[in-house]
Amino acid sequence: MMMQSIVSRAVKGALLGTLATATLVSGVAVAEEEVSQDVERIEVTGSRIKRTDMETASPLVVISSESIEKGGFNSVQDVLDNLSQNSGGSMSQQEVHGFTPAASSVNLRGVGAGRVLTLINGKRVPKYPFAAGGTDNFVDTANMPLGAIERIEILTTGASAIYGSDAMGGVINIILKKDVDETTVKYRFSDTEDGGMQRNNISFLTGTSNDSSNVTFFVEYDDREALKGTDRPEWGTDLIPGNAYAGYSSYGATLYNPDDSVRETLSQEECTDRGLKFRDDGRCGFDRSQMRDFMPEQQRLSTMINFTRELSADHQLYGRMDYTHSEVYTEIEPATFGDNDFMFDVVGDDVIVKSQDFPDMQQTITGAAAAGSTAFGGDFAGAEDGEYYYTRRLLEMGPRRTDFETNNFSFLTGLEGYLTEEIEYDLSWSFARQKVNTVSEGSPTVQGMFDYIVSDGGHSMLEEISAEDAAAMGYQGNKRGESTLSVISFGISGDAWELPAGPISYAAGVEYAREWFFSADDSFTSIGGVLGKGGSSAEGSRKQYAGYAEFAIPVIDELVVTAAGRYDYYDDLSDVGGRFTPQVSFEYRPMDELLLRGLYAETFRAPDMQRLFGDPTRAYSTVIDTPRCEASGDPDSPECQKIDSLPITIGANPDLKEETGTNWNLGVVWDYEGWNLSVDYWSVEIDDLVNDPSAQYILDHADAFADKIERDANGELVQVNTQAINMSSQETSGIDFSASYLLETRNLGDLKFTLDGTFLTKWEEQLTAESDPIDVLGGEDSAPKLRANFTTGWTYDDIGVNLLVKYIDSYHGQNKDNFIDWGIDDEFDVEVDSHVEVNLMGSYNYDAWRFTGGINNLFDAEPEIDQTQSSWPHYNRGYYNVVGREFYLSAEVTF
Numbered sequence: 023m024m025m026q027s028i029v030s031r032a033v034k035g036a037l038l039g040t041l042a043t044a045t046l047v048s049g050v051a052v053a054e055e056e057v058s059q060d061v062e063r064i065e066v067t068g069s070r071i072k073r074t075d076m077e078t079a080s081p082l083v084v085i086s087s088e089s090i091e092k093g094g095f096n097s098v099q100d101v102l103d104n105l106s107q108n109s110g111g112s113m114s115q116q117e118v119h120g121f122t123p124a125a126s127s128v129n130l131r132g133v134g135a136g137r138v139l140t141l142i143n144g145k146r147v148p149k150y151p152f153a154a155g156g157t158d159n160f161v162d163t164a165n166m167p168l169g170a171i172e173r174i175e176i177l178t179t180g181a182s183a184i185y186g187s188d189a190m191g192g193v194i195n196i197i198l199k200k201d202v203d204e205t206t207v208k209y210r211f212s213d214t215e216d217g218g219m220q221r222n223n224i225s226f227l228t229g230t231s232n233d234s235s236n237v238t239f240f241v242e243y244d245d246r247e248a249l250k251g252t253d254r255p256e257w258g259t260d261l262i263p264g265n266a267y268a269g270y271s272s273y274g275a276t277l278y279n280p281d282d283s284v285r286e287t288l289s290q291e292e293c294t295d296r297g298l299k300f301r302d303d304g305r306c307g308f309d310r311s312q313m314r315d316f317m318p319e320q321q322r323l324s325t326m327i328n329f330t331r332e333l334s335a336d337h338q339l340y341g342r343m344d345y346t347h348s349e350v351y352t353e354i355e356p357a358t359f360g361d362n363d364f365m366f367d368v369v370g371d372d373v374i375v376k377s378q379d380f381p382d383m384q385q386t387i388t389g390a391a392a393a394g395s396t397a398f399g400g401d402f403a404g405a406e407d408g409e410y411y412y413t414r415r416l417l418e419m420g421p422r423r424t425d426f427e428t429n430n431f432s433f434l435t436g437l438e439g440y441l442t443e444e445i446e447y448d449l450s451w452s453f454a455r456q457k458v459n460t461v462s463e464g465s466p467t468v469q470g471m472f473d474y475i476v477s478d479g480g481h482s483m484l485e486e487i488s489a490e491d492a493a494a495m496g497y498q499g500n501k502r503g504e505s506t507l508s509v510i511s512f513g514i515s516g517d518a519w520e521l522p523a524g525p526i527s528y529a530a531g532v533e534y535a536r537e538w539f540f541s542a543d544d545s546f547t548s549i550g551g552v553l554g555k556g557g558s559s560a561e562g563s564r565k566q567y568a569g570y571a572e573f574a575i576p577v578i579d580e581l582v583v584t585a586a587g588r589y590d591y592y593d594d595l596s597d598v599g600g601r602f603t604p605q606v607s608f609e610y611r612p613m614d615e616l617l618l619r620g621l622y623a624e625t626f627r628a629p630d631m632q633r634l635f636g637d638p639t640r641a642y643s644t645v646i647d648t649p650r651c652e653a654s655g656d657p658d659s660p661e662c663q664k665i666d667s668l669p670i671t672i673g674a675n676p677d678l679k680e681e682t683g684t685n686w687n688l689g690v691v692w693d694y695e696g697w698n699l700s701v702d703y704w705s706v707e708i709d710d711l712v713n714d715p716s717a718q719y720i721l722d723h724a725d726a727f728a729d730k731i732e733r734d735a736n737g738e739l740v741q742v743n744t745q746a747i748n749m750s751s752q753e754t755s756g757i758d759f760s761a762s763y764l765l766e767t768r769n770l771g772d773l774k775f776t777l778d779g780t781f782l783t784k785w786e787e788q789l790t791a792e793s794d795p796i797d798v799l800g801g802e803d804s805a806p807k808l809r810a811n812f813t814t815g816w817t818y819d820d821i822g823v824n825l826l827v828k829y830i831d832s833y834h835g836q837n838k839d840n841f842i843d844w845g846i847d848d849e850f851d852v853e854v855d856s857h858v859e860v861n862l863m864g865s866y867n868y869d870a871w872r873f874t875g876g877i878n879n880l881f882d883a884e885p886e887i888d889q890t891q892s893s894w895p896h897y898n899r900g901y902y903n904v905v906g907r908e909f910y911l912s913a914e915v916t917f
Contacts, residue, residue: 067144067175067195068184069584070529071515071574072446077691079584079607079619081702081758083107083176083778087199090168092815092824094861094876094910096212096221098166098174102128102194104828106780106809107178107758110134111900113154115164115350118315124350124426124458125150125162129900130178131706132754132785132798132805133191134713135160137627137681139181141195142166143342145434148456151503151541153632158714162456165348165428167242167324169208169225172199178758179704180625180685183586183605186533186568190625190683190708198342200328202229202238208914215882215907218253219317221246234332241325248319248351251312254904257885257895260299260311265889265896266841266850267646267664273358273413274298274306275484277401280408286401288484296486297417308415311894313355316904322348337439343432350426356419357465357554359483361411362642362669364475366398368405373398375476379550383472387480399482412483418492422464429457445516448531451509458503463496466553467546470495497552503541510534523576530571538563539631554642560674562635564628565593582609592628598680601626617691619702625685629678629712633746636674642667643717644893647739648840649724657844664892669741670717678748683708689758698762705755705784710748717742718892722802726789750790756782771818779810779829802838806831806856806901820867830857830901835890850889857902859883871915878908 065072068080076082085101095101103112110129117123127135127150135154140147140161149159177193185193205228212221222245229238251258262268275298276287284305293299293306301307328342367374371392376384390397393404402410436450474491475481513531520526540561542548548557570588577583584607591600607621644666651662689702720727720742730743760778767773785798785805798804808831815824835841838852860883863876885895885902895904 065144067141067193068177068179068181069586070184070513070531070570070572071527071584073527073574077617077693077700079609079621079687080181081178081619081687081689081700081704083178085174085176087171087173090171090174091865091874092813092822092863093826094863094878095168096223096910097164098168098171098196099126099128099163101168101174102163104811105130105176106778106811107131107176107192109754109756109780109782109785109805109809111805111898113160114899114903115317115320116899116903118318118352119354120154122150122152122154122162123318123352123424124164124320124348124428125152125154125160126164127154127160128163128194129191130176130194131191131704132782133706133708133752134158136630137188137190137708139185139187139189139193141185141193142432143198143434144195145450145452146454146507146509146535147432148454148505148507148537149539149631151456151458151505151539152501153541153630153636159630159632162428164320164350165322165324165346165430166196167225167240167244167322167326167346169223169227169242170198170240170324170326170344172197178702179621179687180623180683180706181605182603182625182627183588183623184570184572186566186588186590186603187626187628187680190627190681190685191706198326198328199227199240200238200342201231201236201330202227203231203236204229204916206914206916208912210910210912212878212908212910214249214253214905215909216253218249219247219905219908221910235330237327237329239325239327242323244320244322244324246317246320248315248353249317249905250353251314251316254316254906255312257904258312258314258316260309260894262887262894262896264850264887265891266846267892268894268896270299270301270307271310271415271666272301272305272307273360273415273666274301274308275415276305276413277484278361278411278413280406280410285405285410286484298415308355308417310355313353313421315353316895318350318352320348320350322346333437334439337437339435339437341433341435343434344430345432346428346430348426348428350428352424352426353421355415356421357416358667359412359414359416359471359553360667361413362667363468363553364411364472366402366410366412368402368407368410370407371395373402373480375472375480377468377472380468383468385472385476387476390480397480399485401482401484414483416466416487416492418487418489419464419466419496420492422462424460424462427459427461431455441514444518445514447512447514449512451511453506453508455504455506460501461498462500463498465497465499465555466492466495467497467551468553469551470497471553497546499544499547499552499555501541501543501547503539505539506537508536521576523579523581526576527574528572531569533566533568533570535566535568536563537566537631541632541636550640556640558637558639560632560636562631564631567591567593580611584608590626590628598628601680615692615694619687619689619691621685621687623685625683625708627681627683627712629680630746633674633678633712634676639672641670641672643670643742643744644668645718645721645739645742646837646892648718648721650737651840652843657840657846665739668717668739671741671743671745672714675746678712678746679710681708681710681712681748696764696766698760700758700760702758703755704758705753707751707753709751711750711752711787712746713749714744714746715749717744720744723789726793749787750793751788753784753786754782755784756780771816771821774813774815776813777810779808782807800834802834802836802840804834806833822865824863824865826861826863828857828859828861830886832856832886835888837890837892841890852890854888854898855886857883857886870917871913873911873913875911876909878910879906882907 110132150162181189225242288306290300324346326344373390432454434452515529517525542559543557572586605623610618686705762776860880885897
């Protein structure tokens with residue numbers, strides 16, 4: 023109810039400002055009556071029809087700017103991370119060694135970030151031009167200014183009948199501030215107890231009005247330092263205690279025989295002196311994670327200007343323009359050199375150095391394998407015939423650094439008002455473009471490395487590389503990406519066809535959209551000229567035409583049935599073409615305090631642009647060869663050891679077709695004497711699911727993906743193809759619940775309690791139409807069944823205190839079944855523990871000033887380790903982070 027009143031007041035203020043000033047003096051009484059009527063009808067996310075209440079057949083979570091402040095959140099992503107409906111966890115900027123470390127997204131209902139529609143003021147925004155995992159397009163939430171937000175509305179059901187593609191798991195609608203007639207300056211500072219990630223944020227919001235116009239201007243600057251592995255040494259290491267797979271990388275400095283046994287490695291003393299780590303197996307390795315960022319450094323500048331202009335009593339011109347510039351700087355461990363790069367083929371007394379990727383790049387070093395030879399530092403003296411290889415961490419190249427520069431620009435203009443006394447209209451055109459440019463360094467060129475190896479009679483890769491040689495082989499690469507979206511829409515709404523229980527309300531309209539994008543590495547990287555890096559490019563465009571209609575029919579006084587439908591047609595996509603999606607819902611109010619609601623909606627999602635038009639890309643993944651490991655029957659056998667850098671192929675598939683799905687929701691809302699309770703049962707089903715299963719997932723289900731696994735004649739893994747496919751189906755279901763109570767006292771202030779959460783009852787995936795369903799909740803690599811938040815807030819005059827308790831349930835470890843089969847589940851915990859974090863915030867108002875301060879993660883809760891997870895950091899970054907206890911203070915003044 024508090025959320026509803028906030029929104030109602032905002033709508034009322036806007037209408038009073040626009041309607042009352044446009045009315046002649048002689049018509050003041052009539053204008054006041056019209057204002058009163060208009061305030062009763064508001065448009066909320068999930069429907070185009072203006073209604074009298076925010077509680078409708080479609081469950082809606084509303085997070086006001088006041089609630090954002092009370093939660094202590096630093097960013098839009100922090101707010102969305104905390105949603106209990108974020109069942110699948112978020113893709114955050116913690117993925118510093120992934121494809122999109124400068125961006126983030128949210129995953130409602132576990133259906134994937136690209137299947138949640140993100141809007142700003144009800145309008146679509148372009149997708150991030152670099153795809154997550156090389157294939158998944160999504161909307162970036164990392165660069166949205168928090169201070170410009172009035173509220174966030176989250177529709178927790180599918181809504182393709184209203185909005186078209188992508189709304190399979192829900193809709194996030196970010197509502198920006200407007201119609202401001204005062205000036206506010208705010209400064210916020212935060213820092214962590216253990217160091218790293220210090221943050222400064224300053225914002226300026228102002229506006230001015232006259233009898234017919236309003237202009238609002240906003241600017242925000244945010245500066246966040248990096249959180250480095252060395253800031254959290256207990257987590258910033260490959261050797262995290264308690265995890266079965268935790269161990270230093272084997273890529274230190276080692277020469278291997280053709281049978282993969284060690285021919286030579288650095289001594290323990292020399293290994294340590296070089297900053298490497300000597301492993302228990304006698305090889306010189308490396309601690310990669312201490313040189314990684316947990317969160318990258320970021321600077322962001324955001325500006326926004328919006329305006330409204332009364333053209334007449336019935337027509338208003340409106341517009342918005344915003345621009346964001348951000349720079350994200352990431353740093354990870356130095357590049358590697360290994361058998362994927364060069365082989366050293368001993369033939370008699372000679373050694374042939376040859377590139378794995380460029381067959382013509384080879385050279386024979388005569389006599390390098392002869393007894394007593396000093397070529398390659400004598401590494402091959404007296405060696406038998408066969409192919410040898412080094413593994414090497416190229417410390418001399420320094421860390422791999424990437425600077426991401428992002429520029430977001432959007433423009434919106436439109437007309438709204440009344441065509442007649444009964445018909446409202448809205449005509450708008452929006453244009454948005456997102457550009458991302460990256461500059462990276464720290465990797466050598468293939469040619470430069472080859473020239474170094476074969477020069478001076480052959481350099482041993484066990485020897486240190488001089489600074490001059492390292493600089494000579496280094497390369498500065500770049501990648502550019504751009505995503506653009508242009509949308510023209512026209513809609514009408516109103517009442518028609520009076521029935522005994524009231525008029526039928528309707529909304530109808532048409533839309534035209536054009537979307538185009540490109541992403542490309544520099545030409546040298548694209549041809550594989552940089553060691554250990556693959557390049558890719560993608561470019562494409564498509565047009566979309568849509569028409570929609572929605573009707574709210576009052577069957578009886580207490581029952582309203584709403585029917586909606588939308589037809590979308592995609593040009594230049596023969597596998598998609600046209601798609602009609604219907605939706606039907608009901609609202610039954612047997613008494614004013616009680617609402618019973620239900621909804622059935624069909625959904626669809628057109629394939630990602632990247633997945634249709636992108637080029638296949640080479641990458642690397644850390645995996646366990648599950649089929650060979652299981653065949654060995656011994657978890658300690660060599661077949662069960664992790665492979666640090668397995669080549670994988672990722673990228674597009676032009677044969678993809680659209681995904682289709684259904685949403686169900688049944689719920690009850692009760693509002694009585696300070697209590698507000700709601701319970702909703704929901705179900706989300708998706709067929710022809712497009713996904714890019716990880717290399718480990720493919721190996722764990724090798725029977726279903728045999729055609730994606732490539733092995734050599736000895737059965738050794740060569741590569742795994744992880745390109746996107748239509749993977750059949752996924753079904754999730756659960757219960758959303760919310761309860762709040764407001765206790766108002768005369769002398770002790772007001773106290774409010776709120777509990778909301780999501781309990782998953784089902785999460786099943788089916789790899790193919792013929793395969794058995796996989797129980798994600800009951801099996802490996804599962805998700806927490808319960809996520810919940812409890813908030814209690816106390817306000818007294820100018821003082822406020824708020825406590826937020828966040829809970830994430832326990833769940834099964836990534837490799838639980840294997841650990842049980844191997845009989846080591848008594849040695850390692852196969853369950854991930856539940857997690858609790860507490861945020862505390864306090865505020866004080868003094869005249870025009872407002873002061874706030876707080877502690878996030880009050881009890882310094884750490885991430886919950888998964889002792890069975892094979893890859894660093896051995897906890898799920900979609901749910902947790904290592905920020906630790908964080909303090910913040912802010913001051914703002916309004917005048």
